Amino acid sequence: MTATATPPPAAGPRNRIGIGRETYKGLPTTLCAGCGHNSITNHLIKALYESAIPPHRLAKTSGIGCSSKAIAYFVESAHGLNAVHGRMPSITTGAKLADRELVMVGISGDGDTASIGLGQYCHLIRRNVDCTYIVEDNGVYGLTKGQFSATADIGSVQKKGQVNEFETIDICGLAVELGASFVARSFSGDGKQLVPLLRAAFAHRGTAVLDVISPCVTFNDHEGSTKSYEYVKAHDTVLQELDFIPADREIVVDYPEGTTTTVRLHDGSEMVLRKLGPEHDPSDRLAALRVVLEGRSRGELVTGLLYVDPEMADLTERERLPQVPLRDLGEAELRLSPDAFAQLLAEWA
Amino acid sequence: MAHPNGRGAAGQTAAEGLGPVVNDFTLTAATVNGSGSQSANLVLTRALFAMGIPVAPKNVFPSNIEGLPTWFNVRLSPRGYQARRAHTDILVALNAQTWQADAAGMPSGGVVIHEATLPRTGDAAREDCTFYPVPFQRLAKERVANPDLRKYLTNMIYVGVVAELLGIEDAALGSALDAQFRSKPRARSSNLEAIEMGRSYVRESLVKQDGFRVERMNGTEGELLVEGNLAAALGCLMGGCTVMAWYPITPSSSLCEHLIALADRYRTDQATGERRMATIQAEDELAAVGMTLGAAWAGARAMTSTSGPGISLMAEFVGFGYFAEVPAVIFDIQRVGPSTGLPTRTMQGDVSSAYTLSHGDTRHPVLLPGTVSECYEHARLAFDLADRFQTPVFVLSDLDLGMNLWRSRSFAYPQGPFDRGKVLSADDLECLGAPFARYADVDGDAVPWRTLPGTDHPGAGYFTRGSGHDDHARYTESSTAYRGTMERLARKFETIRRAMPAPLCLEEGSEIGLIAYGSSDAAVGEARDMLAERGIDSDYCRVRALPVHADVEGFVARHPRVYVIEQNRDGQLFSILRSELAAALGTRLRSVRYFDGDPIPADAVIEGVLAQEEAPAQAADGLLAAAAATTTTGGRG
Structure with missing residues (x-):
């Protein structure tokens, strides 16, 4: 950390707000070499850089676990908060209410979200808090050395040979069912798909859930696990090819007519989806649920943008908050006037 | 728990003969909850208040929506005492379920106004009280056409009966009805008719045979009649709270x-x-406190409010707030624990747990408002303290203070701006000349500087975590860094100690000192007057915050015997004082504990003090001594 006002001039390209990619980097990772979470971090850095998110506007939040460490590994100069286990959603909700101008990026894991934090996950979605909610999903508790999480598939085998006997909680299926305004699934090794999804999530106003399958190299990358690199590569069904065109770039080109769905996002930008199968319409909630369930019944992972509703009011809108962040309001805006105060007390006399 | 209308002690008479008793008695209405009795009770209270008579109403209600017994006590006291009295003088009996027990609990010489169909048998056959049978149900049935309203208006008929028997003025009832039905003018007229029904029944069918009556006096001028929770809510608003997260309890x-x-x-x-x-x-409550911490981290003034069960759930996050130094304001409106306990009864049972909530070594500032005006003041103050010291701050009120109406002097308009504490802006960072270190003690008061997310400066960011960290907020498992942080937090707590409200002390050189806090204040004030009438003088120190202010130690040092009076079983403040005061002073402390679930009456204070004045051996520490003390202070019924 440094107190210098301006970052040293960096060589190389800069984004549209004049910031080099270096500024979006964080501390060196302390996760295992080859961890899927590190790939996600790299894609995040790329997406934040390309979307030109002002680093000081970014607020990173997380819970507890391997995944939750990741917020230290990108945009070092931004504020970050590593909450208690499973409680990232409530911290994120509070911070967004205090300062609606913050770009909230929350990172959680499958244990953090689908077990201890399941309640807060559900209610964050229900309130449609404006944030990007990334679940780095490996189906295993890495930090405590390899116990199953609730997203582990039934029948999958632990490193020590134990078989998971319980149904999986599908983070995306649950989000769709709860009425989430943006639900997507991707894979940590698929930057081509993940980066546009992340950029769409930043642009989306409301809760954007991104379940990113992220193989654990130490405890889950073995035969028998359904979240290993090899398994996912072999069973990944790509739903759409995505291209994200921000509002500040004028020209949108080269997408075949008749095979696209255009989603207009609240910052004015549009997301163009190129479908592999024309049967999936991401504005159709029932269809989203169906592809998730059908994919699972076939033992396949469906990736892509499952559902989006860019019009759904977010929490700040539902709370009718003013444009000025609440935390910037002072005595004049917050206290009763002396007259109103005296009048109120007179009613109590 | 004592029966809500008291069961007066043997030999205690309400009216002491048939002479007039003016403005100095307690009335209890025994009704069924969910029957609309609350409106009637409030109209009665406000009418008495409008006549300038100091009133103190208390609700005793069940954890239930409809159909269980509920009691409403309103005490009239020309000297302005607001503590609950241990017995009542006038009973309005409308509940068949509790009729026998209610009648049995009356002191000799009391007045019983009762639904005429309730039989004068068993305990209600007694002859030493004045009984006024009133056919409430029949009157309502004959005169109220709408069957839905009948149940509600029956209660208002009792107000009319009481008004006529005691001499409550029409004008006072009128202004009380105005206040109660401000937004419902039609309801006002039907309620007024019900009151008139009660009045005319008394005029036409009863002969007054008792000495209780009211007279206009000048005892409420300039005062408010307000519950602590409303006062606290106003304090939050005036204190600049912008984010409130809560879970109903x-x-x-x-x-x-x-x-x-x-x-x-x-x-x-x-x-x-x-x-x-x-x-x-x-x-x-986990999410409620999480949102509060998240909002305060991002720079808003944020709060949550809960009661004991919620406090237990918040424990982990509160420890995070302490260690990561994130502000939060947490109200605890205490009720009877442990566990679900008695959810609608009052207690000061969370003092110890709030003070040290969460695992590891933790300490939190705790404000202890003792009046509704302090509920307002402390609510405002809590936001300044939380911002200034970057830590969760508790405000401990209780059910009695929070949910009952209290008379109070008017509230002061806040002077001066919010104290937002040590927050560095982008310009400040520019002028700093050295890298910003989030947890460094640069001012020698152990309170570091912070920056808010969104600050447009490359050096502003830092990482907030509940894991081990150094001065620059970097992760570390270094024992040196950990010890440094913990020692600084302990020093910060000493800075906090000096900033907390001093106790209010009333001293005239007495040998006996009384220490109390929170809603016990009303009972202690009255008990001191009663003790003085018996020739026993006492000085008083009302503790208003934890950690314990230096003035408390001074008070104890000036008194050979100091009674710590509180509403819990284990003497929670007593234990904190014993551990925090100099050892030589700790032995001067004696514990008076009341935990019946209803608000402590002055009698319990007096009994607790006198029992130990006479038998000092019982003052020894420990649960057995506590049991001995509480046998004398509580335990009726």
Whole structure:
């Protein structure tokens, strides 16, 4: 950390707000070499850089676990908060209410979200808090050395040979069912798909859930696990090819007519989806649920943008908050006037 | 628990003969909850208040929606005492379920106004009270056409009966009805008719045979009649709270609901509909405190309010707030624990747990308002303290203070700006000349500087975590760094100690010192007067915050025997004082504990003090001594 006002001039390209990619980097990772979470971090850095998110506007939040460490590994100069286990959603909700101008990026894991934090996950979605909610999903508790999480598939085998006997909680299926305004699934090794999804999530106003399958190299990358690199590569069904065109770039080109769905996002930008199968319409909630369930019944992972509703009011809108962040309001805006105060007390006399 | 109308002690008479008793008695209405009795009770209370008579109403209600017994006590006291009295003088008996016990609990010479169909048999056959049978049900049936309203208006008929028997003025009832039905003029007229029904029944069918009556006096001028939770809600609004997250729980909910109503009224832009406050009903108390911490981390003044069970759930996050140094304001409107306990009864049972909530070594500043005006003042102050010291701050009220109406002097308009504490702006960072270190003690008071997310400066960011960290907020498992942080936090707590409200001490050189806090104040004030009438003088120190202020130690040092009076079983403040005061002073402390679930009466204070004045051996520490003390102070019924 440094107190210098301006970052040293960096060589190389800069984004549209004049910031080099270096500024979006964080501390060196302390996760295992080859961890899927590190790939996600790299894609995040790329997406934040390309979307030109002002680093000081970014607020990173997380819970507890391997995944939750990741917020230290990108945009070092931004504020970050590593909450208690499973409680990232409530911290994120509070911070967004205090300062609606913050770009909230929350990172959680499958244990953090689908077990201890399941309640807060559900209610964050229900309130449609404006944030990007990334679940780095490996189906295993890495930090405590390899116990199953609730997203582990039934029948999958632990490193020590134990078989998971319980149904999986599908983070995306649950989000769709709860009425989430943006639900997507991707894979940590698929930057081509993940980066546009992340950029769409930043642009989306409301809760954007991104379940990113992220193989654990130490405890889950073995035969028998359904979240290993090899398994996912072999069973990944790509739903759409995505291209994200921000509002500040004028020209949108080269997408075949008749095979696209255009989603207009609240910052004015549009997301163009190129479908592999024309049967999936991401504005159709029932269809989203169906592809998730059908994919699972076939033992396949469906990736892509499952559902989006860019019009759904977010929490700040539902709370009718003013444009000025609440935390910037002072005595004049917050206290009763002396007259109103005296009048109120007179009613109590 | 004592029977709500008291069961006067043997030999205690209410009227002491048939001479007039003016403005100095207690009336209890025994009704069924969910029957609309609350409106009637409030109209009666406000009418007496409007006549200038100092009143102190207390609700004793069940954890239930409809159909269980509920009692409403209103005490009239020309000297202005607001503590609950251990017995009642006038009973209005409308509940067949409790009729026998209610009648049995009356002291000799008392007055019983009762539904005429309740039989004068068993305990109700007694001859030493004045009985006024009133056919409430028949009157309502004959005179109220709408069957839905009948049940509600039956209660208002009792107000008319009482008004006529005691001499409550029409004008006072009129202004009470105005206040009660401000937004429902039609309800006002039907309620007035019901009152008139009661009045005319007394005039036509009863002969007054008792000495109780009221007279206009000048005892409430300039005063408010307000419950602590409403006062606290106003304090939050005036203190600049912009984010409130809560989960419903008795007796805390009304604080949040009042705050929502105040925000609707005073924080809403009429033109745009925008509201300068977020009020979120969370999914549980863990989320409520998480939102509070998240909002305060991002720079808003944020709060949550709960009661004991919620405090238990918040424990982990509160420890995070302490260690990561994130502000938060947490109200605890205490009720009877442990566990679900008696959800609608009062207690000061969370003092120890709030003070050291969470695992590891933790300490939190705790404000202990003792009056409704302090509920307002401490609510405002809590936001300044939380910002200034970057830590969760508790405000411990209780059901009695929070949910009952209290008379109070008017509230002061706040002077001066909010104290937002040590926050560095982008310009400040520019002028710093050295890298910003989030947890460095640069001023020698152990309170570091912070920056807020969104600060437009490359050096502003830092990482907030509940894991081990160094001065620059970097992760570390270094024992040196850990010890440094913990020692600084201990030093910060000493800075906090000096900033907390001093106790209020009333001293005239007496040998006996009394220490109390919170809602026990009313009973202690009255008990001191009663002790003085018996020739026993006592000095008084009302503790208003933890950690314990230096003035408390001074008070103890000036008194050979100091009684710590509180409403819990284990003497929680007593234990904190014993451990924090100099050892030589700790031995001067004696514990008076009351934990019947209803508000402590002055009698319990007197009994607790006198028992130990006479038998000092019982003052020894420990649970057995506590049991001995509480046998003398509580235990009726």
